[in-house]
Amino acid sequence: MKALSGLALVALSLTLASCGKNDSSSQPTSAPVAAVAPPAGTTWSTTFNTTPEGQFVMGNPNAKVKLVEYGSYTCSHCRDFSAESSEEIKQMVDSGKMSYEFRNFVRDPIDIATSLLARCGGKDIYYPLSEQFFANQNAMFEKAQALGDAKYKALMSAPPAQRFGQLAAAVGLIDFAKQRGISEDQAKQCLADTAAAEKLAKGVEAANQQYKIEGTPTFILNGVMVENTAAWSALKPKLKQAGI
Numbered sequence: 600m601k602a603l604s605g606l607a608l609v610a611l612s613l614t615l616a617s618c619g620k621n622d623s624s625s626q627p628t629s630a631p632v633a634a635v636a637p638p639a640g641t642t643w644s645t646t647f648n649t650t651p652e653g654q655f656v657m658g659n660p661n662a663k664v665k666l667v668e669y670g671s672y673t674c675s676h677c678r679d680f681s682a683e684s685s686e687e688i689k690q691m692v693d694s695g696k697m698s699y700e701f702r703n704f705v706r707d708p709i710d711i712a713t714s715l716l717a718r719c720g721g722k723d724i725y726y727p728l729s730e731q732f733f734a735n736q737n738a739m740f741e742k743a744q745a746l747g748d749a750k751y752k753a754l755m756s757a758p759p760a761q762r763f764g765q766l767a768a769a770v771g772l773i774d775f776a777k778q779r780g781i782s783e784d785q786a787k788q789c790l791a792d793t794a795a796a797e798k799l800a801k802g803v804e805a806a807n808q809q810y811k812i813e814g815t816p817t818f819i820l821n822g823v824m825v826e827n828t829a830a831w832s833a834l835k836p837k838l839k840q841a842g843i
Contacts, residue, residue, distance in 0.1 A: 618706075618815055619676030619829045632663045632842035635695025644689040647722040650700075653798070655722040657689075658698035664841050666697055667819035669704040669806055672713040672732050673740075674815045676829050681733040684831040691843050701729060704806060704815050705799045708755060709743060712767040712790060714799055716776045719789035728779060735775055742770040764790035 637643045643658045650656060666688075670677040691697045703714040717728050732739075746754075746769055754766050764787050767773050773786045781789075789795070806812050810824045818825040818834055820841060828834050 618671065618674035628840040629842040632696040635659055635662070637693075637695060642693050643695050644692045647725070649722050654700055654702055655718075655725045656698050656700045657726055658692035659695045660698065662692075662696060662698040664697040664838065664843055665700070665821055666838065667700045667702060668816050669702050669810075669812055669819070670816040671704050671706045671710050672717070672729075672736070673707055673710045675736070676814075677816045678733040678736045680816050680829070680831055681730055684834070685730055687831070687835070691838065694843070696843050697838065701726065702806070703799055703802065704812065704817070705803055706815070708763065708766055709739070709770060711796055711799055712763040712770075712772055713739075715763060715789050715792065715795055716767065716772055716781065716786060718795070719776070719785060720781050724780065728776075728781075731779060732772075732775075739770050739772065739775075746770070759793045759796070760791045763796060 635643075637646060637659070646658060648656045648660050668680075670680070688699055692699055703710075703717070705711045705714055713732050717725055717732055720728065743751075750769070754769060755762060757765050764773075767786070767790055773783060773790075776786050777783055810817065810819065812824075814829060816829055818828055820837065825834065825837055828837065
């Protein structure tokens with residue numbers, strides 16, 4: 600099987616994107632956005648759509664305010680942002696004023712494995728599963744550290760179609776996903792999808808070309824990157840200024 604040339608882009612991303620950055624920028628205030636009721640019997644925060652690019656979007660697809668996060672499952676600042684912001688973002692999404700889109704900005708092989716599993720069950724469980732992967736980050740890091748350099752290098756030398764499955768099993772990600780509704784066979788199939796892994800890596804290149812991302816999380820608000828904003832305490836006022 601041909602090697603994943605696109606995964607070399609991940610090494611490039613490691614030199615360009617750190618985890619977290621300073622929080623200091625301003626944004627003009629917009630007029631308040633009117634709330635939009637969801638379809639009967641639903642809520643916007645449990646409404647998910649797939650974009651033509653294959654990304655998953657939470658909320659009103661026609662929302663006036665569109666928030667995109669580029670984040671990494673192995674970034675501690677992204678983990679903290681998830682813990683601090685999740686409930687309030689859902690409340691904002693439920694108003695129909697804002698949609699939210701989390702885009703995987705993979706920085707390392709464990710990040711790729713986690714992203715493949717998070718996307719494995721499709722759009723309807725992507726966001727709940729992402730929250731749980733972030734909450735599991737410390738436990739996953741402990742297992743990864745326990746591997747040691749030799750074991751890690753051996754896992755990384757496996758053929759591409761086996762590499763992420765073996766790594767995910769070694770750091771407990773397959774068992775974690777199994778407890779949350781993804782079968783072991785399904786998980787292994789997703790982790791062996793080299794085309795999906797390469798697409799994730801190419802997404803890093805595309806994001807860097809478009810936005811010159813310097814750290815995660817990075818936020819795009821109505822198509823414009825919000826400079827120097829990584830924490831929820833810094834982003835929330837900007838969403839208010841955008842009319843939420």
